[in-house]
Amino acid sequence: MPHCIIAGGGLAGMAAAAALGEAGFQVELFEARPFLGGRAASYGYPTAGGVETIDNCQHILLRCCVNLLDFYRRLGVANRIRFYREFHFLEPGGRRSRLAPGVLPPPAHFAGSFFRLKFLSWSDKMAVARGLRAILQGSASPELDSLTMAQWLASQGQPRRAVDRFWRPILLSAVNEELDRMAAAHGFQVFRLGFLGGPESSEMGVPEVGLSQLYAAGQWQRFPNVRIRTGEKIERFRFAGNRAAAVVAKGAEHEADYFICAVPHHHLPAVAPEIPLDLTPFQHSPITGIHLWFDRPVTDLPHAALLDRTIQWFFNKREGRYLQLVVSASRSLTELPRAEVIGLALRELREFLPGAREAKLEKAHVVKEMRATFSAVPGLASARPGPRTRFPNFFLAGDWTATGWPATMEGAVRSGYLAAEAVSEAAGRAAKFLIPGVT
Incomplete structure (x- = not known):
């Protein structure tokens, strides 16, 4: 052997x-x-009630991650991943929007919910649709590795609001890099594979265990x-x-x-x-995970992307009382004391979740992964x-x-x-x- x-x-x-x-x-x-x-x-985090197992940061996958799912199958843990078909978006003030596949065949399966998004104007949506069509019709050429996603979006005439509220939230979380640092090839890949592929390919998987x-x-x-x-x-x-x-x-x-x-x-x-x-071309991009425990439920959503603020996503880990917040490419937070990061996160979260305004924060924990990923430049x-x-x-x-x-x-x-x-x-x-x- x-x-x-x-x-x-x-x-x-x-x-x-x-x-x-x-x-x-x-x-x-x-x-x-x-x-x-x-x-x-994940690791043990000491609390007043004992040691609690928490993840260093929330990790998710899409169903198009076929090799990762195959690995979970080999280990016999594929049933420990819960999949969601809907993506929730929140604006400051709490207004909700939902992106989910509908009855149309791919690649138009998101069209119905996309055109109902509340946080984009009609002209923004038409611009995004043109950009998605260009991605679908474009070739995976080597040129896409020589320019940033921000440069490509500018070449397509994407408005600032569409970039900030659609392209950036999705790509930043997927690639862990800002659009002006990210190779356009990776931006193309995320949308072709996840959102313009089959109706199930974009389903988001979240582990149900540590x-x-x-x-x-x-x-x-x-x-x-x-x-x-x-x-x-x-x-x-x-x-x-x-x-x-x-x-x-x-x-x-x-x-x-x-x-x-x-x-x-x-x-x-x-x-x-x-x-x-x-190895000199390799740089790092950080991720910051913020764990917040409240004395009562503060949301009924399983997860949501948060628009226009530093905090980018939250994940509901336990009945709305324990949330994991994620900031990808979190260079702005790496030098801040953890107490300031917690204060910023709590202030911003209360802009999106009315239930968090009256809830008492029982404990909080910050994880800064300084070398979370390589920078996909x-x-x-x-x-x-x-x-x-x-x-x-x-x-x-x-x-x-x-x-x-x-x-x-x-x-x-x-x-x-x-x-x-x-x-x-x-x-x-x-x-x-x-x-x-x-x-």
Whole structure:
């Protein structure tokens, strides 16, 4: 049985482990932290009533994330994801709008609810419709990676209100980057795949359990040949001649036939300096998660996008009393003290939710993920490596590699599957794990 060691227990490493485990490989997955999940994880937060498990930040998916859903199926947790067909938008003052697929066939299935949106004027809606038609009719050309989404929208004559209230809320949350930094290729991808595809492709999935519960030890019992080694940090890879020979963890060497390095790109030079990649084009984009607990329900909505303010989304985690707020590309908040972030969030939330104005805030918690994702800037595609390296038994995985996607959970799983395919081919046991999709 061929033996593969994987460094990194995020989604990329876990996806590779699950795929290779099913394919009959002996797999050892090393993760430095005491739990799996990487940046998509949960942890214990101490409260007066004990320790409560919370996610570092709300992570969502769309049903078009077919490889992520396939990974959940492999772990037996696909039923832990709840899907919503409707997207809710709130304006300051509390006025609601709803975007949901209707009876028309794709790509016009959102037309009915779109033209009923209250927060856009008729001229704004017509401009957006022209922009969506241009995306649908346009080609996925390399030129889209050389300009920003803001530049493309300007070239299409999109009004400021349409940009601020339609394009930005959707794309900022999907790509974790501002429109003036985001490669237009990723903006095209979000709309083509999620909103202009099939009527179910845009359904939003929200885990019903803590993120780390999705990857708990019990889920891995279905892979008897996969060993999960949490709390064991790989210090470096050792190479001999033209091959990877071993990893060093806790001072001990562990040998294998094949190796996958699924660590964040900024950790690669420390563990494998023999891999000569130019990582200077990679920048980071932060995400801030704000957890608020109230003494009473403050909303009946499961989630909503918040327009015209710093806070971009809220997710109703427990009967309207516990909300998770999300700010993507949150550079404006990274230097603020947490108390100020909480105060800003509470003030803004009360503009949208009348119920929050009288409710008492019982506790609050702020999570700043400074390196949440790589920044999906124009020109980055050429710097993202594939899974293969100059060493025939050493492979790369991670959402930062060449997946065709921005830094998303789907992109991470795609990279893990691609690395697993490369390992299988190198072992003379070629297999396909990646489910093709729109890229």
